[in-house]
Amino acid sequence: MNETTQLYYKKNRLKQLRAFCHAARAGSITLAAESLFLSQPSVSLQIQALEREMGITLFERRGPQIKLTPEGEVLYQLSDPLVEGMDKLHETFAAQCGRLESGEINVAAGESTILYILPEFMKRYADTYPHIRLKLHNVTGRDGMSMLRADDADFAVGSMIDVPDDVIYRPIFTYGPKLIVPLDHPLAKKRAVSLEDVSPHGLILPPHHLSTWRIVDLVFRQHGLGYRVALEAGGWEVIKKYVELGLGISIVTDVCLTGEEQLKAIPLDDYFPARSYGIVIRKGKFLSPQAKRFIEIMDPHFFEELEKEEEEGGKKSVKKRKK
Known part of the structure; x- marks a missing residue:
């Protein structure tokens, strides 16, 4: 690959990764194009260019549906937080400077959570950050998981019995x-x-x-x-x-x-x-400062405990590899 070609790919890499990540979330090139306000051929070309550059196949194509290949899954886990971070750079920068003046958060929850758990926290958040739009989605557990996986919700609040491998669930409240x-x-x-x-x-x-x-x-x-x-x-x-x-x-x-x-x-x-209720987030999800502040209002130690768990998980993985 000559220097001019390398420069071209670097210049367009964010566009390619954005197209790829949207397609991976949606499981469809058509839906990815709609979410990006682009034509379907344009999104397909971006993904094809990324495949050529990486020298791999990112999707298995089954008619209109697509599924990540093992290599595509690895790239998605690496690139999705980067794409989200770039897309929300302005909001993150403002938050780092102590300003949460704009943006929105999408929260998925069931009816009981919306009625009995969230009102206090919604009120506190709205009073503290009046310019941030709050969107509350009343969904069942299955639909809430679909929203998380498609990144249509920043996080969910609810009760989980069986926790899938691709999400993190931290209980906060317990009821009898x-x-x-x-x-x-x-x-x-x-x-x-x-x-x-x-x-x-x-x-x-x-x-x-x-x-x-x-x-x-x-x-x-x-x-x-x-x-x-x-x-x-x-x-x-x-x-x-x-x-x-x-x-x-x-x-x-x-x-x-x-x-x-x-x-x-x-x-x-x-x-x-007893039944627990808590926060549910997708593993690898880039959480905006706005979403993080809401979670911290519900559970001030959420991210501290999450970091500890990730460190402990990393140590166990190292021990297994040594054995």
């Missing part, structure tokens, strides 16, 4: 399981309630595909007990309302209990696990 019944329900008069006591009564549960239903089903099966679902309803506020009306009883996480409900809440810690 509660049985909620109407005030005049027979179980409301009992000092302690067993799972056998709950079994004969109709339950009001969230939709079948959500983790709450799976946990309830698992616990009852582990104890050799049956259960009956009287009503399937989405959202803790809806469930509480219908329990108050006497249409059934429910098992909830006490994050949703404000103390204003006309209900009796009975602990079920002997049967059901």
Whole structure:
């Protein structure tokens, strides 16, 4: 490669990497072109030029869908933080100078998190940084993960049971399981309630595909007990309302209990696990100063603990290699 060609590639490398990273996130050249406000041929040419320069194939092409090759995955992990850092250079510079005067953050969260956990932190952040736009996306866990992987959200806040390899989850809050019944329900008069006591009564549960239903089903099966679902309803506020009306009883996480409900809440810690809620970020994600400040408001030690964990993980990797 002659000097003129090398200069050309260096001059255009950021454009090539930006096209490549957008295509990798979207899994589609067409969607990458739309997000970059470029034509599809233009994005394809940028990626092809990068492949020639690197001497590798970056994507496996399967019709309209594309998938990273192993070499493409390595380059993506290296280049994505660099591209995001360059794209947000102005905001980062302003933050380093002590000014958070503009920008936006996108937060993905489920309904319960939005209603019961985030309001206090949203208010504190908006009061401290009034010129930063806050975008709150009400999504299920699966859709929230899709947003993180596509970089449509800076981070997510919620509860995770199974943590995928490509994300980091740090719990911040823990809430216990509660049985909620109407005030005049027979179980409301009992000092302690067993799972056998709950079994004969109709339950009001969230939709079948959500983790709450799976946990309830698992616990009852582990104890050799049956259960009956009287009503399937989405959202803790809806469930509480219908329990108050006497249409059934429910098992909830006490994050949703404000103390204003006309209900009796009975602990079920002997049967059901506590539920944690915390911050979820994509591994390798470049977090803007605006996003970092929000996370630090929720958990002042988040990044200190994250750095410690990464250092410990690095030491373990070195030990394994030496063995």
